[in-house]
Amino acid sequence: MRTLVIFILLVVSSSLNAQIAFHKIYSQGSYDFGCGIDQLEDSSYIVTGSSGGFGSGSQAFLLKLNKFGDYEWSLGYGGLESEEGKRVIYLKDVGYFIGGTTNSFGNGAYDMYLTHVGLDGIQTWENSYGGSAWDRLHDMALTRDSGFLLVGENSSNSNENQDGYIVRTDKNGNVLWEQILGSNGDDVLRTLRQYNDSSFVVAGSYYNTDSTLSKGVLYKVIDNGTILDTIYLGQNGEYAINDIEIMGGHIEAIGYRINPSSPIKEHYAWELDLITNNTISEWGVPQYGELECITSYDNDSRRYLTYNFGGPGTFEGGPDAAIGAFNQDIIYLGVAAQISDLGLDQTSDIIRTSDGGAIVVGSTAGPGLGVSTVFITKIGPGEVYPTTAGAIVNDLVDVKNIETNNLLLFPNPFSSHINIIGEHHPTKINVIALTGENLLNKDIFGAEEVDLSCLKAGTYLIILETPQGRFQHRLVKR
Secondary structure, eight states: OOOHHHHHHHHHHHHHHHTEEEEEEOOSSSOOEEEEEEOOTTTTEEEEEEEEETTTSSSEEEEETTTTTTTEEEEOOSSSBEEHHHHHHHHTEEEEEEEEESSSSSSSSSSEEEEEEOOOOEEEEEEEEESSEEEEEEEEEEEEOOOOEEEEEOOOSSTTTOOOEEEOTTTTEEEEEEEEOSSSOOOEEEEEEOOOEEEEEEEEEEEEEETTEEEEEEEEETTOOEEEEEEOSSSEEEEEEEEEEEEEEEEEEEEEEEEOOOSSSSEEEEEEETTTTOOEEEEEOSSSSSSEEEEETTTTTTEEEEEEEOSSTTTGGOOOEEEEEEEOOOOOOEEEEEESSSSOEEEEEEEETTSSOOEEEEEEEEESSSSOEEEEEEEEETTTTOOEEEOEESSSSSSEEEETTEEEEEOSSBEEEEEEEEEOOOOOOEEEESOOOOOEEEEEEEEEEEETTSOOEEEEEEEEETTTEEEEEEEEOO
């Protein structure tokens, strides 16, 4: 009997774990874009992107979700203009690193952006990289010395065309070296993967001056800046690589091809030998779209690929987004999830999850809001697929009365005054503008009404320091 009970418990436990699959949408009724995601050791998630719901302009944000995709907290970062968080990397006991793009700081127009945020959500430093024109980050990776390799595009040249751009930093975001890789046309680096302790494959598109068309390109780069190999892909048409996976001694590259004899954009993929650089296979499928992201799963024997597609059959004309299951030879097995809402639906990042599934972050104009929203789609282990239709829109910015550790702050949002009720021990409050400016320092005892009528309408941070700990919250003035 005891054996039977144990068996039942194991079956129930396994079944519950296998059911962690979900599709969530977050928005603040503004232009909200989901771009990057990482997982913490407790199976929760951290998401980054850009949103107009955190204050002036559009800000890079962090959205913390539990393992079921439920909201825990969110905070915005940046200056008075606009920031985009493109990728986020979590390090245990260190915090979060957001890589993206800014036009609030730097040398002009847009620059690459890297910032560190502590586990308490408080920003400790931020840096920008680039010249006087448009420079953007598309992907980033951690290096062996806890520094970063940033890849993207740089337009700060005499022609103001795009060049591939690589920036290597130390752990504090200081530049160790940078490289610009390009031709007379537009060249972009979109992704990178590490394949040994010190080496990375960086991929994107390269303008071929002979054909006057873009081709797929792969660079093997050592973290000291040495380029070992350059590999060009694509013969007849225009090509680009959006993402790569390195698995089993192979490079799997995905993107698109534009056939010169047809206006249809094709899903396109290559498989190469990591050592010899020889092409093992390649294929393309006309789909009015492109392959966007790739990750392995199921003991590395399967792949999930995300893609968008347009044309007949899409919702309101599309383009729609989807997650497909593939085998290790990138042969299609079936659809895992489809996101079909109004306007453009697109995926931005996918990672393998600790339970053997995968999670995708992207953007969709639905459901029915007419603006962009953030979606997060989790595929459970054992190929448990979520339902994506009829998703509820959750608040991206959680603004409410603050109640924590015998302390109550209300109302939030407020018009002129806030009330703080706590124990009789002193509570230190610190009100900070999103630009980092310190606006108010005050000690209170017990209950007190605090006059904040001098502040302009907008979003602020309030830090509460009590004997029980230090707490940071979002404060909104109407």
